[in-house]
Amino acid sequence: MGAVRDVCVIGLGLIGGSVLRAAKAAGRTVWGATASKDDADKARAEGFDITSIDEALSRDAEALVVLAVPLPALPDLLRKIPKGTRLTDVTSVKGPVHDAVHRYAPEVRFVGGHPMAGTSRSGWDAGSDTLFQGAAWVVTPEEADDHLNDVMQLALDLGAHVVPTTPEEHDEAVARISHLPHVMAAILAAVGADGGPLAMALAAGSFGDGTRVAGSRPELVRAMCEGNRDALLMAVDDALGRLGAARGSLASTGGLAKTIEAGHDGRNMLVNQPQRTPITIDLTKPGALAALRNLGSRGGRVVGLNGSTATAETS
Amino acid sequence: MGAVRDVCVIGLGLIGGSVLRAAKAAGRTVWGATASKDDADKARAEGFDITSIDEALSRDAEALVVLAVPLPALPDLLRKIPKGTRLTDVTSVKGPVHDAVHRYAPEVRFVGGHPMAGTSRSGWDAGSDTLFQGAAWVVTPEEADDHLNDVMQLALDLGAHVVPTTPEEHDEAVARISHLPHVMAAILAAVGADGGPLAMALAAGSFGDGTRVAGSRPELVRAMCEGNRDALLMAVDDALGRLGAARGSLASTGGLAKTIEAGHDGRNMLVNQPQRTPITIDLTKPGALAALRNLGSRGGRVVGLNGSTATAETS
Numbered sequence: 001m002g003a004v005r006d007v008c009v010i011g012l013g014l015i016g017g018s019v020l021r022a023a024k025a026a027g028r029t030v031w032g033a034t035a036s037k038d039d040a041d042k043a044r045a046e047g048f049d050i051t052s053i054d055e056a057l058s059r060d061a062e063a064l065v066v067l068a069v070p071l072p073a074l075p076d077l078l079r080k081i082p083k084g085t086r087l088t089d090v091t092s093v094k095g096p097v098h099d100a101v102h103r104y105a106p107e108v109r110f111v112g113g114h115p116m117a118g119t120s121r122s123g124w125d126a127g128s129d130t131l132f133q134g135a136a137w138v139v140t141p142e143e144a145d146d147h148l149n150d151v152m153q154l155a156l157d158l159g160a161h162v163v164p165t166t167p168e169e170h171d172e173a174v175a176r177i178s179h180l181p182h183v184m185a186a187i188l189a190a191v192g193a194d195g196g197p198l199a200m201a202l203a204a205g206s207f208g209d210g211t212r213v214a215g216s217r218p219e220l221v222r223a224m225c226e227g228n229r230d231a232l233l234m235a236v237d238d239a240l241g242r243l244g245a246a247r248g249s250l251a252s253t254g255g256l257a258k259t260i261e262a263g264h265d266g267r268n269m270l271v272n273q274p275q276r277t278p279i280t281i282d283l284t285k286p287g288a289l290a291a292l293r294n295l296g297s298r299g300g301r302v303v304g305l306n307g308s309t310a311t312a313e314t315s
Numbered sequence: 316m317g318a319v320r321d322v323c324v325i326g327l328g329l330i331g332g333s334v335l336r337a338a339k340a341a342g343r344t345v346w347g348a349t350a351s352k353d354d355a356d357k358a359r360a361e362g363f364d365i366t367s368i369d370e371a372l373s374r375d376a377e378a379l380v381v382l383a384v385p386l387p388a389l390p391d392l393l394r395k396i397p398k399g400t401r402l403t404d405v406t407s408v409k410g411p412v413h414d415a416v417h418r419y420a421p422e423v424r425f426v427g428g429h430p431m432a433g434t435s436r437s438g439w440d441a442g443s444d445t446l447f448q449g450a451a452w453v454v455t456p457e458e459a460d461d462h463l464n465d466v467m468q469l470a471l472d473l474g475a476h477v478v479p480t481t482p483e484e485h486d487e488a489v490a491r492i493s494h495l496p497h498v499m500a501a502i503l504a505a506v507g508a509d510g511g512p513l514a515m516a517l518a519a520g521s522f523g524d525g526t527r528v529a530g531s532r533p534e535l536v537r538a539m540c541e542g543n544r545d546a547l548l549m550a551v552d553d554a555l556g557r558l559g560a561a562r563g564s565l566a567s568t569g570g571l572a573k574t575i576e577a578g579h580d581g582r583n584m585l586v587n588q589p590q591r592t593p594i595t596i597d598l599t600k601p602g603a604l605a606a607l608r609n610l611g612s613r614g615g616r617v618v619g620l621n622g623s624t625a626t627a628e629t630s
Binding site (some may be wrong): 031072074113116118127135136138163165169172173174176177178180181182183184185186187188189190191192193194195196197198199200201202203204205206207208209210211212213214215216218221222225226229232233236237238239240242244246247250251254255256257259260261262263264265266268269270271273274297298299300301313 | 431527529551554557562569583584614
């Protein structure tokens with residue numbers, strides 16, 4: 001069976017609109033739909049094929065359907081997806097999306113997805129056909145099959161590299177490196193502002209960097225963080241424990257060595273990521289799903305597909 | 316009496332070395348001394364007049380002496396300062412410096428200072444004669460007199476604007492906008508790194524911004540934060556309270572509205588600072604010291620001196 005090339009995108013905000021544009025730029029046949037009349041009008045004005053949601057979903061039973069709507073809109077949408085549809089999504093949390101698919105659309109073929117691309121602006125106008133160039137695109141497959149290959153090929157065609165993992169590992173990782181940073185930036189911005197006009201007049205590099213994402217639209221940040229509640233709670237508890245320990249150490253001995261050195265080590269882990277080694281993974285072998293998940297857990301990624309062989313980089 | 320033009324700098328690291336270079340570039344007569352043979356050799360190689368600390372301090376009783384050594388080195392140095400010396404400093408904390416001056420050099424004339432300039436690199440090589448261009452330079456005067464005017468004029472000549480305040484208000488403000496950001500960045504970096512290679516592979520904008528200053532040299536960050544222990548403890552307690560409240564809200568109702576919106580408001584206070592209105596302050600009037608401190612508390616600054624009249628901007 002040939003690979004699926006046609007792409008239907010539901011939801012045309014920053015991410016969905018960028019998928020639509022980038023897939024067209026990659027030579028795919030694309031069409032889309034959105035509940036936002038504003039986004040629909042703008043996409044149509046740029047020559048895209050935009051229709052109603054029902055019509056978009058029924059046009060081609062073999063197309064790859066990309067859901068790019070906010071988490072709260074998923075249940076209603078999932079109820080409309082025809083049986084057997086080849087489905088993926090681009091939502092920033094994966095456990096709740098898998099749960100919703102199992103509950104509301106149990107007979108679709110589904111691979112979860114999450115491109116790690118910017119969130120500080122929103123809507124069709126904020127998107128571009130280059131948004132995913134060089135980005136990590138997480139996939140959370142439940143099987144290694146042709147549908148997974150199609151989803152990975154789409155991400156690769158859009159310029160991303162693919163990081164396969166489980167919904168649980170994804171949610172825990174993004175809680176730590178995406179959602180907690182928003183919470184910490186909000187806390188820091190509020191504590192700084194409590195210092196009044198003098199504090200604001202003196203604020204420079206470290207406060208500016210540390211509070212930058214607190215400038216994002218609050219409703220988007222809330223939707224993202226609140227949607228990953230369980231994993232975020234664990235990350236917040238880790239931060240609370242470490243901040244409490246720092247407080248105790250500063251109050252008792254006056255020292256912050258452990259806190260500051262652990263932070264320096266952590267930053268070095270980010271900056272000095274290990275060198276990557278090329279490997280291949282045969283996607284037709286029985287252990288392929290485990291091999292892919294293991295690759296992602298260890299910080300590796302898929303960078304190409306050649307038939308049923310994945311070209312990957314491990315660390 | 317004419318304004319003091321000659322400048323003696325003790326300590327030639329990032330800040331002291333930059334004061335020496337910028338003061339020379341501003342046409343001042345400058346000389347310096349440092350306990351670091353390495354910094355001394357490099358400064359001498361660039362044509363600066365570098366001598367022993369004792370000789371530097373005794374060369375000209377009328378010079379303005381700038382102490383640019385780390386806080387722990389201050390007591391020993393202060394014991395050597397001749398009576399009547401016109402002294403200022405550039406240390407990042409002000410309460411402990413005023414205490415040390417009162418204890419170890421009670422008969423000098425002292426105005427505390429703190430230029431808000433970068434700290435992520437260090438040593439003579441890291442400095443430049445433009446480091447203070449556009450920066451805030453805090454002064455913590457105990458009197459409004461000719462010595463204060465000389466210290467403010469130096470800061471202005473080096474390209475900075477002057478923010479007058481009390482040591483206590485300074486220390487509380489910098490705890491919030493400079494020291495707490497370093498602690499929060501360290502916590503965030505450590506919690507992220509605990510997520511392992513997958514988390515590091517997915518980390519992008521928000522984690523990168525939020526942990527940037529955790530890459531600074533740990534010993535410099537510790538010295539800065541630990542030196543402002545009392546004020547930093549209050550800021551950490553504020554952050555702990557807010558983070559605990561966020562945790563409670565997320566666990567009980569699932570919502571983060573209050574946290575995220577307070578952070579957004581705080582960030583807006585930083586980005587949208589109020590428009591400034593020009594005013595003048597007569598430094599010979601009895602209320603001059605209070606007027607200057609009030610200016611700084613309200614986020615204002617001195618941008619010029621004309622005889623005994625300060626040109627200022629308030630908000």
